Amino acid sequence: MQTHFTPEQLQDPGLARANQILRACVHCGFCTATCPTYQVLGDELDSPRGRIYLIKEMLESGRPADARTVRHIDRCLSCLACMTTCPSGVHYMHLIDQARAYVEATYRRPWHDRLLRWILAKIIPHPTRFRLALLAAKLARPFAPLIPDVRLRAMLAMAPDTLPPVSRNDDPQTFPARGETRMRVALMTGCAQKALNTDINDATIRLLRRLGCEVVIPQGMGCCGALTHHMGRTDEAQASAQANVAAFMAEVQGKGLDAIVINTSGCGTTVKDYGHMLGGEDAARVAGLALDVSELLTRIGLPEGTPKGLRVAYHAACSLQHGQQVKSAPKDLLKRVGFTVVEPADSHLCCGSAGTYNLLQPEISTALKVRKVQTLEAKAPDVIAAGNIGCMMQIGSGTGVPVLHTVELLDWALGGPRPRALGET
Known part of the structure; x- marks a missing residue:
């Protein structure tokens, strides 16, 4: 051009x-x-x-x-x-x-747009505020039909019926490896994920420890900055990124890190781009250490499992398959431990979650969700697996099929507890 x-x-x-x-x-x-x-x-x-x-x-x-x-x-x-x-x-x-x-x-947006974006930027990256907002949304949900703004109705609909208990595993600390220590890794715990689904980080920590990883939750780590970055709020996004670079580099320069593990693919795409976002050697070092959890597990190697008799429809999160070009690893891992893996038609198309997109563009988001759910359900799965909390919430709101993070299934297959989303046996 x-x-x-x-x-x-x-x-x-x-x-x-x-x-x-x-x-x-x-x-x-x-x-x-x-x-x-x-x-x-x-x-x-x-x-x-x-x-x-x-x-x-x-x-x-x-x-x-x-x-x-x-x-x-x-x-x-x-x-x-x-x-x-x-x-x-x-x-x-x-x-x-x-x-x-x-x-x-x-560009000066209409006042209601500015207010909505300000609310999202000030609440979702902060797990405690987000949890309180979800509780308030749940209480306000019966009044949703009276609200004229479709975006506000979408915000109320987003609130889950129940919130998970607060997990102390997300607090800054170090989890020793079970048995011989093979590597030392930092786990990015996310922000929205800590309010919406604490089972994901818990499963990740359990699995990595059993595989010989010392898992560190760094002091000072917070939101990756993706949410504000995608709204054009550059100063806020860079402040979040800089705080994370400082937190991770403190571990690198201390006892060292072999990898920064990320189990929310939207965060992973952003952290891997820190070198471009911020410039400088430290940002580039952090970006170079970042791995999706499926990449790290592939590097470590999982034991082969027996057939589990469970049909898993794998949803490829856009931030994983397009943003990070991680395509086969999650499916290969699920197959290796014994699950039957199927993929929907048009697996390259987005489910419509896309960070805050489902709140800011609810009509388009809903159309994409309906299409995605139809293609997933057409595979008659027992469970749907994904590697991103936003996708999980989006798809879960449109189907009765249990939706789990890939790492929850891997943890279960290799000795962890049965995921709560699957209910009692």
Whole structure:
């Protein structure tokens, strides 16, 4: 794609990076075939190619973002399926992030949009606040039909019927390995996950310890920054990222770390990009140590299990299969320990969760959820497995099939307790 940034504009590192990405695009349109919003809406401007044109014009002109451009940028899920599809290697993730930051800096949203985004940014990254908000939402749910704003109704619907007990395993501490210590790893415990499902981290810690890992929960670690980053709130996102880099580097420079283990794939995609987000050697070091839990388990190696007689439909989270290009590891691990694994049709398409997307764009999100649930249920599974808490909540709200994290099933298969989501035997 031909661009026309001025030499003065290209002195800005963000615009220079955007120019590099834009010039890689050859207009082929392959991305439209795998873009979920284009599949639902059929609008070229709601495809990666269409958004690239809008972003190019906005950034080149230097004008403030307008409502039309913002509408189409806001509709992007950041599922990154386009990056998997693109034959030219267009790094759409960095481009859409740059566009969102530009929108945040130059466009004044209606007051109710600003308020909603402020609430989300100030609550969800903080587990205690989020837990209290979920309790309040549960109490307010009976009044949902009286609320005119579909996004507020979506927020109330998000609250689960019951919240898990607070787990002290998420507090800063060190869990020794069972038996011989093979490696020392830090576990990123997430933020929303700590409020919505404490079983995931508990299962991860149990499994890693049995496999010879000393597991560290670092002091000072918090939200990865993905939620605010995808809303264009750059300062808040970078503050979260910098706090995590400091927390992880304290362990690296202390007793050392062999890996930073992440069991929420949305967080993993962001942490692996810390080198770009922040720059500097420490951020790059942390990014280089980050591994999805399935990557680490593949590296360690799991014992082969006997058939479990359980049919597992595997949902590939976009942030894992597209953002991190981790595709076969979770399925291979489940098969190795004895589960029968099936995959839905169109497994490359997003379920519609995408961080806060299901709250900010509930109509599109719901259409994608319905499609995803139908393809999963068509496989007649006993259980659905995924590697991201957002996907688990999204899919779980549309099906009666139990939805578990992949690591919960692996832990159970290798000696851990039966997952609570499966109920009593």
